[in-house]
Amino acid sequence: MDRNLIEQVRHANDIVNVIQGYLPLKRAGANWRGICPFHQDTNPSLNVNPARQIFKCFACGKAGNVFTFVQEYEKLTFFEAFKKLAARAGIAIPDSDRTKTVSTKRDQLLQIYTTARDFYCENLFKHGQKVLDYLQKRSFSPETAKSLELGYSLASEKSLLNHLLKEGHSVSLLKESGLFGNYSGNLVDFFRGRLMFPIHSNIGEVIAFGGRVLEEGAPGGKYVNTAGTELYTKGHELYGLFKTKYEISKAGSVLISEGYFDFLRLYEAGFLNSVASLGTALTEDQVWLLTRYAPRAHLLYDGDAAGVQSAVRAALLCLSKGLEAFIVELPEEHDPDSFILEEGPEALRERIAASRSVISFLAETPSKTPAGERIDTILDAVRALRDPVRRELLAREIAESFGISARAVFSKLRRTTAPPEEPARLYTVPVLEENAEERHLLILALQSADSFNLLAETLTPDYFVNRSYRELFKYLAAHADREAIEEPARLLDNIENKDLRDLLADFLFADLQEMSFSDVLNQVQMRKLQRDMLELDRKIQAEPDNLSLLEEKKKLSQAFNRLTKKVVRGLLT
16 A cells, blocks of 8 residues: 555544544643543543654553554454545545455445435435424424434335345345345345434444334334344444534533433434433443543433333443433423423423432432342442542442441441452553663654664664563664654554554653653663673683683773763763
8 A cells, every 4th residue: 555645644634633533532731631442441541642643541551543543443454444534534545545455344234324324314305204294293303303314214115125236235235234124035124114213333323223113003013123233232322422422522411311202302402412222221331432421421211110210220330330320300201302392491401400319319219128228229339430539439428318427338338349359451561670771762762763763773672671672672673764753653553563552652652851862872782781791701701711702801891881981971960
């Protein structure tokens, strides 16, 4: 692939802007910081350096440049990430590069779903008058339908099938798409005569559909959804998140409801920090996804007993993953959709403002469940937290809400379980103090092309005792030039060894401005001379009359003394 074209695409895709398309970032000095998407992160561990166009998670160790991030986040090859970023920047890829790889099955499935979405949307406004009438009856505007890409699946058994075949999609992939049933060897549309809700990934790809019948009692159930596919796993996605993630981040909180229409009503009423759990119980994966965008969650479920129970269960799950969790209470006869219609958006805002934390809710709401059991239920969620400070704060809230001593709560928390162990780190920064000079030397060399050139000209791999540092030096000596040192994101393209890439990214993020490159270089050279002199002493002991060895020892001693003086002068200045 043309290196110049790669660099053109990289320059056109600022890493901060690209990553902000996936998750929110906040400025932290010269860098930007956010929740890492590559592990279950509760505190912002992902750091993005705009000057060097690189990212690094200091918890799991994942690191790289803009291509690496897109590769890792979307599970793509380098070429697929390159194509995606080229398209984002409006850069055409020459045919010679296009033909180097074929589209993956995932790419083709995504295209099938995108085409299906467009087909359903077109049908809604061409052939779906009864669907539009239904939406109007429920007080939803055509603008909301367009904004959320609602559609209509025709009643015909093969309308979508014929359309996709006409577009050139293979039968084998259509069978795997989850959009068709197979009856006696014949494919037929799975969704027929339904209002269609496209389900998007959080980056906006159409990956599944939900369909609702228009007439009560129609065969097939009120709602049907795409079965699990390579693109979609039930319980991993949240309806509407691709539309609302920026508002969620800006608000610092997310409003969670259960169904499609609840979300539609909230969205149309101006509650743009909302999502829905696709009609299922909220899952751990969904909560972890939300932790990337906001520290607080408000559970807005139906007002009846079943809805309250579901809201409490969801709130405790949020609490266990580090989110502040609040219960928004509705009258028993209402769900979010009906409440807004009857009482208005302002009434709901008042309810949200008056919402109680799940701890206060369980303490204050009349219940047949004994207080001790309710406390145990909350403690089960608190124990899952990795942050000891957060656990202590919640323990104090439990004590205050239930009117018992904090000592009793802490005692029960400690007695029933040990604090959760920190998960095994996927990456550990090498801590080898005896090789600290080697580490410092590589960091400093990466900060200046002149310094790196001097390093490459002066040293060889055997100057590095630490194996990781030695391998990194060898890689840099083979691949780094002045342009790459001045634009270090380039250095991360060709590293197949992820450990080496993570180490390089770690060094690129380090700041050792208070150190002198020449002084550290002298120290590394002096360490090498020490090792050589020790090895020579062992040889002299075996051959005490060998004059050439003695002469070599004399030369090494003289070189060592000269370097020692230089190092001392450097330390004194």
